[in-house]
Amino acid sequence: MPLAPLDPPLPQSRDRSPWLVCALVAIGICTLAAALVAVLVPGVRPVLLHEDGIIEMASVVCLAMAALGAGSATAIWGFRLPLLLAGLIAFAELLDEISFGSRIFGFQPPALYGGGELDGFHDLLILVYRLLRDVNPALGWAWAGLILVASLGIMLFVLSQLRNGIRDKRSWLTDHVLIFLHIGFIGLAQVIDVATTSSALSAVEEAFEFNASLALVFYIAQQVHRAWTESR
Numbered sequence: 001m002p003l004a005p006l007d008p009p010l011p012q013s014r015d016r017s018p019w020l021v022c023a024l025v026a027i028g029i030c031t032l033a034a035a036l037v038a039v040l041v042p043g044v045r046p047v048l049l050h051e052d053g054i055i056e057m058a059s060v061v062c063l064a065m066a067a068l069g070a071g072s073a074t075a076i077w078g079f080r081l082p083l084l085l086a087g088l089i090a091f092a093e094l095l096d097e098i099s100f101g102s103r104i105f106g107f108q109p110p111a112l113y114g115g116g117e118l119d120g121f122h123d124l125l126i127l128v129y130r131l132l133r134d135v136n137p138a139l140g141w142a143w144a145g146l147i148l149v150a151s152l153g154i155m156l157f158v159l160s161q162l163r164n165g166i167r168d169k170r171s172w173l174t175d176h177v178l179i180f181l182h183i184g185f186i187g188l189a190q191v192i193d194v195a196t197t198s199s200a201l202s203a204v205e206e207a208f209e210f211n212a213s214l215a216l217v218f219y220i221a222q223q224v225h226r227a228w229t230e231s232r
Contacts, residue, residue, distance in 0.1 A: 020162055020177055023218035027211045034207060049203035055210050060097050062213035066090035069220045077227040086179060086220050093186075093213070096120040122190055129194045144195040151187025154180050175226075178219035185212035 034055060038045050048054045070087025074080065099109065099119035109119035114130040116123070125147070133140025161177040189208035192201045 017162060017174055019218055019222040020158070020174070020181070023178055023181065023215050024162070026218070027214050030214065031207060031211065038203070045203075049206055053206070055206045056097065059206070059210045059213040060094065062210070062217050063090050063094040063097060066213070066216045066220050067094055069217075069224060073220075073224045073227055077231055080223065080227060082176065082179075082223045083220065083227070086216060086223065089179075089182075090216055090220070092121065093216075096122060097209070122193055125190050125194050141195070144191055147187055147194065148191045151184050151191065154184035154187065158184060175222075176219075178215050178222060182212045182215040182219065185209070185215060 034048065038048060046053070067087055067090040070083045070090060073083050074087065097120075099117075109117040112118045112123055113127055116126075118127075129140050129143050132143050158177055158181045161174055161180075185208045189205045189212065192205040192208070196202075
């Protein structure tokens with residue numbers, strides 16, 4: 001009779017790459033659909049891509065769903081750090097996306113150094129850029145470049161985790177790779193917001209922000225599914 005091993009095998013973490021694949025497919029479909037509508041129906045572009053347009057409102061809906069989903073899951077299954085952090089991120093970005101309700105309630109946000117209004121967390125990145133630019137233009141571009149390099153690095157990390165999932169190299173990072181995808185998209189959007197004033201690139205910024213909100217929705221859905229599975 002063969003002897004039993006002295007130590008039981010360590011449990012393998014479940015492969016979470018399907019969640020990442022589903023999120024990337026959804027992001028790709030939505031981005032392609034928006035691009036086709038913008039190209040084929042030029043009259044819809046202002047409603048689709050501009051401030052308070054369809055894509056921005058879709059981001060608001062996704063962030064609201066993410067915040068409510070995380071809050072509901074916490075109320076049902078108790079404290080779970082990933083859900084709590086993701087819910088707080090969603091809520092903070094929701095407030096940022098609606099300018100903390102300034103247009104809803106009619107109050108006037110404080111002025112932002114260099115022009116505009118301080119009506120969101122992302123404006124702090126713009127403030128740093130403008131302060132550094134006024135000291136030395138190279139410092140301003142270095143700040144924008146730092147955000148860009150960090151964002152691209154995060155996106156490359158996400159792709160590496162997708163490759164690991166396909167090759168069945170499971171890691172605990174795969175459980176949380178969608179939050180990195182979210183941060184990567186947010187970073188790319190902020191590079192555009194910080195360093196450019198192009199209306200065409202502003203449309204790309206809105207698309208990146210919507211992609212980020214979709215990634216966050218999928219991450220919270222993944223964590224909710226995990227909580228539900230473990231509670232059975």
